[in-house]
Amino acid sequence: xxxxxxAAGCFWGVQAxxxxxxxxxxxTVGYMGGHLxxxxxxxxxxxTTGHAEVVQLEFDPSVVDYRQLLQLFWQLHDPTTLNRQxxxxxxxxxxxxxxxxxxxxxxxxxxxxxxxxxxxxxxxxQIVAAGSFYEAEEYHQKYLAKQGLPSCHL
Numbered sequence: 001x002x003x004x005x006x007a008a009g010c011f012w013g014v015q016a017x018x019x020x021x022x023x024x025x026x027x028t029v030g031y032m033g034g035h036l037x038x039x040x041x042x043x044x045x046x047x048t049t050g051h052a053e054v055v056q057l058e059f060d061p062s063v064v065d066y067r068q069l070l071q072l073f074w075q076l077h078d079p080t081t082l083n084r085q086x087x088x089x090x091x092x093x094x095x096x097x098x099x100x101x102x103x104x105x106x107x108x109x110x111x112x113x114x115x116x117x118x119x120x121x122x123x124x125x126q127i128v129a130a131g132s133f134y135e136a137e138e139y140h141q142k143y144l145a146k147q148g149l150p151s152c153h154l
Contacts, residue, residue: 005098007052008077009085012143023064047090080121098130
C-alpha cells in the first residue's frame, strides 16, 4: 500500500469522494502542514496553527495510480481560490498536495503545470513535502456517512 495526502477544503466531502474510488483502501481525515503539535479541530479553526484539513489515504497502486488520484483531487475543488473552498474560508481550507516521495512531487508539479496552461487564473495549490499527520477527532471520520448525507457542498 502507498500513502497520499491531499487538502481540498473541508475534509468531509473530500474523504467521501476518495472512499468511493476503487483502489483506495482506507482514508483518514486530519491535519497537516502547521506548527502546533497535536492540534485539534478547535485550534485549527482559529486559522492560527498553519494546518490544513487533509485526507490521508492508503491506496493500492496496482488498482489506482497516483496520477488518477491527482486528477480526482483537482476535480474535487477549485484550485484557483486561495484559502477558500465554497463557504469555507481560512488557510485550513487551502489547496495542497502533501507528497510522500520524489515521484509524487514530480507528478503533482507536472500536472499542476499542465492545468495552469489550461486555466485563465493562477493555480494556487501548494505542493509540499508531507509532514506530521494528526488524525482528526473521531466524530470527523466518515462524517457524511455517519450523518446519512450523500455529499456536502463539494
